[in-house]
Amino acid sequence: MARRQLLIRDRTVGTTPRRSILLQRVGAAVLVACALLPATAPSATTQPATPTGPRVPNELGRIPIVEWHQVVAADGTYKVSRERFRAELRELHARGYVPVNLSELLDKTMDVPAGKTPVLFTFDDASPSQFRYIERNGTLVVDPTSAVGMLLDFIKGHSDWKAKGLFCLLPAAEAGHAFFGDKGIDGQKTEWRFKKVQFLASQGFELCNHTLWHAKLNKYSDAVVQEQLARGAMAIDSAVPGYRVRGLALPYGLWPKNRALAFNGSWYDTQSKRSVRYHHEAVFQVSGGPARSPFDPAFNPKSLPRVPLQGGTTLSTTLDQMDKPGAWARYVSDGNPKTVAQP
Numbered sequence: 001m002a003r004r005q006l007l008i009r010d011r012t013v014g015t016t017p018r019r020s021i022l023l024q025r026v027g028a029a030v031l032v033a034c035a036l037l038p039a040t041a042p043s044a045t046t047q048p049a050t051p052t053g054p055r056v057p058n059e060l061g062r063i064p065i066v067e068w069h070q071v072v073a074a075d076g077t078y079k080v081s082r083e084r085f086r087a088e089l090r091e092l093h094a095r096g097y098v099p100v101n102l103s104e105l106l107d108k109t110m111d112v113p114a115g116k117t118p119v120l121f122t123f124d125d126a127s128p129s130q131f132r133y134i135e136r137n138g139t140l141v142v143d144p145t146s147a148v149g150m151l152l153d154f155i156k157g158h159s160d161w162k163a164k165g166l167f168c169l170l171p172a173a174e175a176g177h178a179f180f181g182d183k184g185i186d187g188q189k190t191e192w193r194f195k196k197v198q199f200l201a202s203q204g205f206e207l208c209n210h211t212l213w214h215a216k217l218n219k220y221s222d223a224v225v226q227e228q229l230a231r232g233a234m235a236i237d238s239a240v241p242g243y244r245v246r247g248l249a250l251p252y253g254l255w256p257k258n259r260a261l262a263f264n265g266s267w268y269d270t271q272s273k274r275s276v277r278y279h280h281e282a283v284f285q286v287s288g289g290p291a292r293s294p295f296d297p298a299f300n301p302k303s304l305p306r307v308p309l310q311g312g313t314t315l316s317t318t319l320d321q322m323d324k325p326g327a328w329a330r331y332v333s334d335g336n337p338k339t340v341a342q343p
């Protein structure tokens with residue numbers, strides 16, 4: 001309860017000195033979304049792209065962690081068009097990928113049918129383009145043209161996919177990037193914000209920290225870094241009480257000067273006179289290609305690479321590479337969660 005009260009204070013910024021500091025910082029942190037670095041494909045092995053016949057189980061292979069930002073009318077930097085988003089879902093499905101959650105990856109409990117490959121969807125920045133509500137006859141409906149609407153529609157038509165994926169949230173950034181909407185931006189009402197976060201969790205999606213307002217963690221003091229991360233996690237807890245936040249997506253892929261603070265830290269709230277702690281088991285980069293399998297001894301959840309999807313990139317390029325033997329060869333399930341199939 002105390003936590004919820006704390007967040008309410010954040011949401012009504014404006015009167016105390018602390019609040020005005022927060023406002024200034026929010027003003028400075030104009031949201032540009034994550035900086036993306038080109039993924040470098042491993043050199044070498046040239047083999048036929050598409051093997052014929054059933055895929056050979058290989059549970060030490062790679063798993064793509066795909067990363068979307070805004071899903072809007074046209075492709076651009078940090079943007080994919082709605083048509084392209086749908087096409088990417090279709091392509092992943094057609095090529096034998098099945099969504100899993102971060103917790104299944106970390107706990108090594110992915111239950112994927114034989115011959116299929118897990119994929120982890122990540123959505124950064126909590127924009128209304130990802131999750132919009134519309135009012136229809138007095139009830140709230142997920143906008144079918146927002147990413148969540150399109151994904152849920154796709155799942156409805158493909159029973160082998162479940163509502164899984166990770167939303168890396170900003171509770172208090174600018175331009176509506178505050179739990180998917182704020183202050184009427186994109187037609188969204190401030191009071192819908194918690195409802196959206198709760199809806200995602202209730203559907204089976206998972207929630208991840210992306211800081212309070214997309215702070216560049218490399219340029220702040222240890223104290224501010226911890227405040228950003230503790231309050232990011234606290235905001236999620238305020239929406240879904242007791243929620244265990246296990247992941248952090250670094251804004252722009254920038255580490256704090258003291259890297260350990262990305263994983264553990266605390267922030268003392270002077271108003272409530274209590275300390276708020278956070279713990280992230282997984283930290284996401286913004287690029288780097290498909291991730292290692294959790295069964296690979298070199299799997300490192302503390303620095304997980306991702307496959308960014310935006311204007312100028314194609315999903316097919318990465319998936320083609322994963323269909324070849326070599327360092328990026330895809331994870332292929334043997335259908336038995338109790339065994340780890342090695343080629």
Ligand SMILES: [Zn+2]
Pocket residue numbers: 033034124125210214251252
């Ligand atoms: Zn971001």
